[in-house]
Amino acid sequence: MSPVCFAPDSGGGGGASTPAPWGETKVVGARLPRVDAYERVSGSAVYTLDLQLPGMLHAAIVRCPHAHARVKRIDTAKAETMPGVRGVLTGESPGAAIPWYQGREGPLSLLFDPHCRHEGEEVAAVAADTALQAHDAARAVVVEYEELPFVVDPDKALAPDAPKVHDWGNLLGQPRVTTRGDVAAGFAAADAVVEMTFRTPVQMHTPMEVHVSVAQWDGDRLTVWDSTQGVYAIREALAGALKLPLASVRVVGHYMGGGFGSKLELGKYTVIAALLARRLGRPVKAALTREETFLVAGNRPSNVITLKAGAKRDGALTALEARLSGPVGAYPTSAVSAYQIGDLYTCPNVKFETTNILIHAGKARPFRAPGFPSCNWALEQVVDTLAEKLGLDPVELRLKNIPTVSQLNDNAPYTSTGLARCLTEGAVAFGWTEARRRPKTAGHLRRGVGVAAGMWGYGGDPNATAIVTLYADGSVNLNTGASDLGTGTKTVLAMVVAEELGVAPDRIQVEHADTATTKFAPSSGGSQTVLVNSPAVRAAAIEVKRQVLEIAARQLDKPVGDLAVADGAVVVAGAGGKRVPFSELKGLGERRMLVGVGMRHPHPEGKLALPFAAQFAEVEVDTRSGAVRVLRVLAAQDSGRVMNRLTFNNQVFGGVVQGLGFALTEERVLDRATGKMVNANWHDYKVPTMLDSPAEAECLPIDPHDTECNTVGAKGLGEPAHIPAATAIANAIHDAVGVRPLEAPVTPARLVALLAAQERKG
């Protein structure tokens, strides 16, 4: 008999056998520490950056120091003779003329493009025995540049005489207008109208682990270890760049030190490592320095958002009209999202225009809910202002406009929405009404409270495959292609197996994120990891359980319906029922393993499964120094089922602190005279510290018991935990001191200026 026995029809994809929703769960939802917590905190976990292969060389990349320049000449002679140097790669090297960044009419650039369109663009690379030698040699490569005029200010990039990033200009496509209803009529019908213009900063991802790849060849087959959010996406892009069959490329991404969206796409350093490794016949590691990551590994674009909103006396929105623009950097991507303007609230008349601008700066990459926090900064401050004008409680006004359908998607209903509950139950848990009633202090330390709601607009990819294998001793292998960015994916997926198969989580080994040994999973991004992979894992575990029960039924001569699994054993129903540990199942002993393959079940037809949130913040503003202290935050999150309360809280608190950075401290600064980034390091680019984090942070899960979204009832969390965080702080600042912080981050400099202007106005 074959050791592998599975029947996709009975456990895998296809709606026919969709398992019933979980009732009360034993493992799922518990506060289970990460399955790899010890490895991560003890230092024994081998991240890509830690990887050492025998004979491995180190690459360093020569980068353009100018915002815009043309390479006239590269002289590598000196670098090639330096100690430890094994090879130098330029655009002239065989196989290095690789197109990069697709435009509408073909590639826009090259791996080493002599036309450098932003500071940090790749010009050449060196491989040496040590990283220090490689960097010394990279500095010894002599490059002659013709400096060209540049534009890094998006406000100036569309001027007719602005230097062009590409021949066709600095406007990426045409401004896109989306309309619903009649905004003019909507404003005419409004009792209050508000219009404001907001500015948000360029925020940097700054994951703990820098961007890094190690490449090794075996004949024509390439293995790459990569600090990536998705091994399958990287494999496709890498195979495409090197013109290799998918089957010849293996991408591995085990321990991973964060990405926030910056590690979804193939980096040039990965291809550079592969080219050098092939040429030199040795493995090559290419690790960016922290400074390099600031220049070339993506960012959240700044936004300028003008938003006009109208509402009736009772708070019902009548119209929303917005213009959003932002710089994508030097190559195409998207800089803005008006999604929440179109869909967070019920509003019959909506119009928004989005504009993407090219500038001579590093290309943006998706960053924790691309476009959403910036849009939220505008929308939720405008909604707050409307409430103030109408004399309504901000929570009350929001509750007046809760949709149950997606207006942007032909009014398709949501499988569930806990938005109203997030607002009402969050307000109660926060003590919102009491806090608002508290008299404002007259001194220089002023307290205020704010709320912001938010939603995320992506429900996940349709496909993922997982394999669960039960071995003869009762231990289990869970095989999933999913990457664990440090968020606890491995732990949550193991808990799904434990729940379904009745084995302890510590009996489950997770094998993941390796294109050679696991099956397809989409990249861990878009808040989809749990909701896409858990159903596949559950299906695989159910299939193994089916086989276990079948074997046990034969052995015990009982109907399957009388049997269940618990604590690593088959249990016969009834008081004092017999208990047979998996290791004593004869059929399993013969086969040595039982294998179940599970696939994700299709999305519910005609419906959307999306997460919602409302966050509340209390701040103390020092009106003399402009310092803002976030005293406490309560995050009410409808992300469906809580899979693990510990990792759930971690995601939420991380999202809140990253939002706090957006609101108060983080901002890329480009020098206006040279176009170069002046704060490309972890000191000058100010990520909040523990002392800046809220002293009190509470997480309130709102679970609408969604039985339609997927077979585990979980919705996305990583992004909705972050989206409203900054705006809740902004609204609390306004409540405290009465000024509207239109521009983020609200630094002491900006707040002192706002307060001075307020005083002048009296």
Place this chain on the structure above:
Amino acid sequence: MLPSFAYVRPTTLKAAVAALAAPGTRAHAGGTDLLGCLRDRVFPADTLVSLAGLPELVGVTPTAEGGLRLGAMTTVATVAGHPDIAARYRALAEAAAAVASPQLRNQGTLGGNLCQRPRCWYFRGDFHCARKGGGKCFAVDGENRYHCVFGGETCFIVHPSDTAPALVALDALVRLAGAGGSRVVPLEKFFVPPSADFTRETVLEPGEVLTEVVVPAPPAGARSTYRKVRARGAWDFALAGAAVSLGIEGGRVKHARVVLSGAAPIPWRVPAAEQALIGHRLDGATIARAADAAVAGAEPLADNAYKVPLLRCAVEEALTALNS
């Protein structure tokens, strides 16, 4: 990436001074600033001369005159946590505690904190600026939100140290050892403004080492404090700050030092603010006058006008704290 360099660790001050007389050498104390400068190619070094083999440079001891001697290699954390300093030189203890982060305070030294190089992002970054011999200040018309509002000329850095303004306010002296013996300099005269020489921050000559800081006995009725305003709670230099040291007798201010941080290329002492205090009771009106005087004549750049109210606030809050 850190460039390669030679490393020596002399065990006598004489040997250290001799080693430092050679060109291309740099003194290595805690290294928290030096190694960053080397990694960022702010300046080169062929040889680092470690001061870690000189135990006589570590420690806090009373002087015969009733003051304290602080060895230059004493860590910032030790200064922050020393009971005598907290009791008698509160501004220094508070300033030391406000430096950087716990890790950096454990590794960084008091001498290093006084001798650290400017944090101007053009000086630290890939810009050939005036202070690095490039003949041009990028900040004066550039991104200057963190730059000076007093004392800028050719170069517009702010002095990064928190302990320096506190020590100037406490009338500290520093001992500098060189090949020909040692000299003692008031800390206030240790720092070089750009108007005198924009390529150096201190009077240290090549081959000279700062070996100790001496704070004299506090004046009668002494009280002092340091107030720092910053962009985030840790690991951040002052946006604005004030070290204030007063001697109050019979309810009136007899002795006053007001020194601003985050304001100027050197710790910025403001005699006008001190004059506004001396002879007066430390009441609200006096405090307001002194705070106004502290920022009179500020010359903000395009992006740093916010510093003026912040500095005023720092002085006001420091004085108010001393009044309670």
